[in-house]
Amino acid sequence: MADTLLSIREVITHADSRTFRGHPFTVGPDVGALHLDFHVEPRAVGPYEQSIKVALFDPNGSRGLPGRGMLPARLTPREATPGLLPGPLTPGTWTAEVCLDHVLDGPPCTYQLDVWAETEAGAARAAEDHPSPLVSPALPLGVSSAGPRWYAGDLHMHTVHSDGRWTTAQLLAAVRRRGLDFFALTDHNTQSALRELAAADLAGLLALPGVEVTTNAGHLLAIGVERPIDWRLGAGRGGTIDAIVRDVHDAGGLAIIAHPGSLGSPVCHGCAWELTDVAPAQIDAVEAWNGPWRGEDADENERSLLFWREWLGRCYRTPASGGSDAHGPGADFEAGVPTLQVYAPELSRAAILEAIRAGRTVVTSGPTLRLSAVRDGDAYTVGDTLAAAGPVTLEAEVSALGEPARLRLLCNGAVIAEQQLDGEGGCAHTSEQPVPGWYAAEVRSADTARLLALTSPLYVAAP
Numbered sequence: 446m447a448d449t450l451l452s453i454r455e456v457i458t459h460a461d462s463r464t465f466r467g468h469p470f471t472v473g474p475d476v477g478a479l480h481l482d483f484h485v486e487p488r489a490v491g492p493y494e495q496s497i498k499v500a501l502f503d504p505n506g507s508r509g510l511p512g513r514g515m516l517p518a519r520l521t522p523r524e525a526t527p528g529l530l531p532g533p534l535t536p537g538t539w540t541a542e543v544c545l546d547h548v549l550d551g552p553p554c555t556y557q558l559d560v561w562a563e564t565e566a567g568a569a570r571a572a573e574d575h576p577s578p579l580v581s582p583a584l585p586l587g588v589s590s591a592g593p594r595w596y597a598g599d600l601h602m603h604t605v606h607s608d609g610r611w612t613t614a615q616l617l618a619a620v621r622r623r624g625l626d627f628f629a630l631t632d633h634n635t636q637s638a639l640r641e642l643a644a645a646d647l648a649g650l651l652a653l654p655g656v657e658v659t660t661n662a663g664h665l666l667a668i669g670v671e672r673p674i675d676w677r678l679g680a681g682r683g684g685t686i687d688a689i690v691r692d693v694h695d696a697g698g699l700a701i702i703a704h705p706g707s708l709g710s711p712v713c714h715g716c717a718w719e720l721t722d723v724a725p726a727q728i729d730a731v732e733a734w735n736g737p738w739r740g741e742d743a744d745e746n747e748r749s750l751l752f753w754r755e756w757l758g759r760c761y762r763t764p765a766s767g768g769s770d771a772h773g774p775g776a777d778f779e780a781g782v783p784t785l786q787v788y789a790p791e792l793s794r795a796a797i798l799e800a801i802r803a804g805r806t807v808v809t810s811g812p813t814l815r816l817s818a819v820r821d822g823d824a825y826t827v828g829d830t831l832a833a834a835g836p837v838t839l840e841a842e843v844s845a846l847g848e849p850a851r852l853r854l855l856c857n858g859a860v861i862a863e864q865q866l867d868g869e870g871g872c873a874h875t876s877e878q879p880v881p882g883w884y885a886a887e888v889r890s891a892d893t894a895r896l897l898a899l900t901s902p903l904y905v906a907a908p
């Protein structure tokens with residue numbers, strides 16, 4: 446038997462953008478399943494889509510939000526529509542939170558929100574018809590293999606649990622095809638895909654739990670976290686970016702700014718990083734490269750690269766990160782493009798997270814790029830800091846180039862050595878008295894200047 450718990454119709458306008466409307470409803474002790482439906486009209490104005498979503502909160506916190514096109518959604522203790530987190534239907538006050546991230550400027554907009562419940566008997570029958578494919582997460586996910594080396598991964602991927610087009614299984618297949626060692630699940634504001642991953646055969650792959658904390662003023666990748674992170678900024682919810690970053694760290698994760706140079710509204714609501722009050726010292730890495738470096742995406746990536754290097758210029762030692770932001774098969778994105786390479790002592794969650802935090806990273810679309818510094822016979826690598834005193838030789842090596850390219854060594858953003866390459870090669874720069882600051886290498890296509898690989902810096906300390 447179905448009981449209506451909530452049926453709301455509201456009119457909203459552009460002025461309501463970046464606010465939330467919480468609609469409370471009561472879940473009784475005999476409820477075995479909840480259903481949620483939500484419609485927005487009009488869905489688009491001209492070429493642009495509204496950015497309006499509904500999330501579910503139980504008396505204890507977030508239960509996720511339905512994936513794109515997944516309405517009406519259903520939630521039971523054992524199973525849930527992708528995007529929602531199955532678990533106890535705790536009696537008490539729940540909230541359907543309408544997130545008005547961006548209401549387009551245009552005709553008035555209306556949303557219709559409905560929540561209804563099945564009683565225990567009805568829910569039990571439905572569960573028999575659709576036995577749960579899910580198991581409890583068995584974490585940590587995947588391998589722990591010995592051996593220090595460079596490991597290849599992708600820190601930014603979506604599934605049908607948010608706005609992706611592929612299932613967890615299809616994502617896994619794509620990661621395998623690319624030959625990656627690790628990857629992170631980063632659906633928007635939900636970790637519901639994690640349960641499927643825990644049940645999958647990872648066979649040598651390291652899966653990092655994670656979430657793309659998707660606020661209405663910027664996206665933050667939380668890598669290595671298994672529990673929900675509240676993404677609601679301001680507007681009566683009290684959230685600040687500092688509190689979000691603290692929460693990510695408390696949950697054992699890395700906080701990485703995603704695609705800071707993206708276009709914002711109305712093209713991509715909330716995608717540009719507008720949270721300029723964030724404390725850079727609290728950020729573990731910046732995604733300086735998101736998805737294929739071409740067309741308009743290349744312009745956005747150049748802005749992200751500048752954003753990151755501007756922080757380096759202000760003496761923040763923030764590592765570079767990169768990820769495909771792949772949402773499924775297709776021409777737009779490809780798993781592992783770009784790839785994040787991480788030098789770690791082993792392939793485990795703790796080792797990979799620590800190596801990223803330490804700045805032992807290279808982002809590449811294919812070429813192998815290595816940067817080192819040599820002083821008195823000792824070798825240093827990205828993430829290391831050298832004292833200012835004494836001569837030092839900086840060396841960059843490239844291989845696996847698929848096209849003629851230009852290798853550059855940079856000191857505080859300025860080119861200090863440059864070499865035209867075809868296939869493989871390197872360049873070096875020796876300084877008797879190195880300038881304090883950051884040193885990095887990058888490889889760009891000789892024809893188009895498109896970025897092919899970049900390193901995190903190594904540093905020379907001020908005397």
Ligand SMILES: [Zn+2]
Nearest residue numbers: 657664703716
């Ligand atoms: Zn994003």
Ligand SMILES: [Zn+2]
Nearest residue numbers: 601603657770
């Ligand atoms: Zn994303």
